[in-house]
Amino acid sequence: MVMASEDEVSLLVIVVDVNPIWWGQQANREPQFTLSKCLDAVMVMGNSHLVMTRTNKLAIIASHCQESHFLYPCKLWKSGDGHGDDNASTSGDGKYELLSVANDLIAEEIKNLMSRTEVKGNQTDTLLAGSLAKALCYIHRVAKELEAGQEMKSRILVVKAAEDCALQYMNFMNVIFAAQKQSILIDACVLDSDSGLLQQACDITGGLYLKIPQKIALAQYLLWVFLPDSDQRSQLVLPPPVHVDYRAACFCHRNLIEIGYVCSVCLSIFCNFSPICTTCETAFKIPLPQVVKSKKKKLKPST
Ligand SMILES: [Zn+2]
Numbered sequence: 290m291v292m293a294s295e296d297e298v299s300l301l302v303i304v305v306d307v308n309p310i311w312w313g314q315q316a317n318r319e320p321q322f323t324l325s326k327c328l329d330a331v332m333v334m335g336n337s338h339l340v341m342t343r344t345n346k347l348a349i350i351a352s353h354c355q356e357s358h359f360l361y362p363c364k365l366w367k368s369g370d371g372h373g374d375d376n377a378s379t380s381g382d383g384k385y386e387l388l389s390v391a392n393d394l395i396a397e398e399i400k401n402l403m404s405r406t407e408v409k410g411n412q413t414d415t416l417l418a419g420s421l422a423k424a425l426c427y428i429h430r431v432a433k434e435l436e437a438g439q440e441m442k443s444r445i446l447v448v449k450a451a452e453d454c455a456l457q458y459m460n461f462m463n464v465i466f467a468a469q470k471q472s473i474l475i476d477a478c479v480l481d482s483d484s485g486l487l488q489q490a491c492d493i494t495g496g497l498y499l500k501i502p503q504k505i506a507l508a509q510y511l512l513w514v515f516l517p518d519s520d521q522r523s524q525l526v527l528p529p530p531v532h533v534d535y536r537a538a539c540f541c542h543r544n545l546i547e548i549g550y551v552c553s554v555c556l557s558i559f560c561n562f563s564p565i566c567t568t569c570e571t572a573f574k575i576p577l578p579q580v581v582k583s584k585k586k587k588l589k590p591s592t
């Protein structure tokens with residue numbers, strides 16, 4: 290394998306779906322795989338990425354149904370060079386200090402986030418599109434802060450739990466195309482039901498989509514499949530690409546449709562015909578042959 294040059298920075302942003310409703314139900318279904326087990330696996334992945342090369346960078350964003358929250362680096366993270374609290378940085382067991390501090394902070398942040406959760410009836414979808422947008426902004430910021438001559442490769446890994454939300458279709462597609470434009474890979478590790486939106490995201494940006502057969506083995510899938518970067522992947526035998534569900538959500542009801550009406554001006558998609566596009570307010574001239582015919586028929590008997 291070709292070692293990355295010291296000047297190249299590799300930034301990995303992990304977006305973890307921490308939807309409290311899904312994880313609550315999951316704890317009942319499979320008590321051996323809970324949110325804390327999932328985060329353990331994510332930390333193993335994050336730590337592995339950080340120790341691969343000195344210049345590797347990491348960010349972890351928790352995608353909740355109320356907010357998208359940075360678990361790492363976070364506000365508790367003081368100078369950003371790995372020396373936080375005195376007691377945290379002196380890990381007596383010889384563990385790499387950066388990792389032990391980072392892991393403690395991530396655990397602390399997620400505990401705070403989950404304890405301030407207030408689930409209201411209508412707010413149950415994970416704000417995944419928003420979290421991805423936040424990830425893109427973070428990548429952009431890090432890219433701007435690079436030293437002269439440094440190059441950066443970045444990718445986003447989504448660990449997805451809850452169902453897709455068709456309401457976020459538009460925002461999601463915009464995020465995907467923005468990522469594609471910046472050549473940022475989006476990978477998806479799906480724990481439960483398949484996600485059409487993430488299938489499209491991975492397909493468009495050249496990332497990997499995998500619905501894992503066993504949740505309990507999450508850490509192994511993360512390390513085997515998602516830790517290698519795009520250069521190393523070409524030399525590995527990875528799970529074959531999935532069939533991508535390319536259905537679009539209609540702009541009127543956010544239903545996934547295979548055949549629909551498309552506004553010829555703004556390309557909005559509708560499941561029913563409407564004479565005026567609700568997005569750009571173009572009025573369509575409706576062909577009227579049937580109306581004309583019926584009038585002629587009516588006229589004929591009278592003549
Ligand atoms: Zn519709």
Ligand SMILES: [Zn+2]
Pocket residue numbers: 552553554555556557566567568569570571
């Ligand atoms: Zn239109």
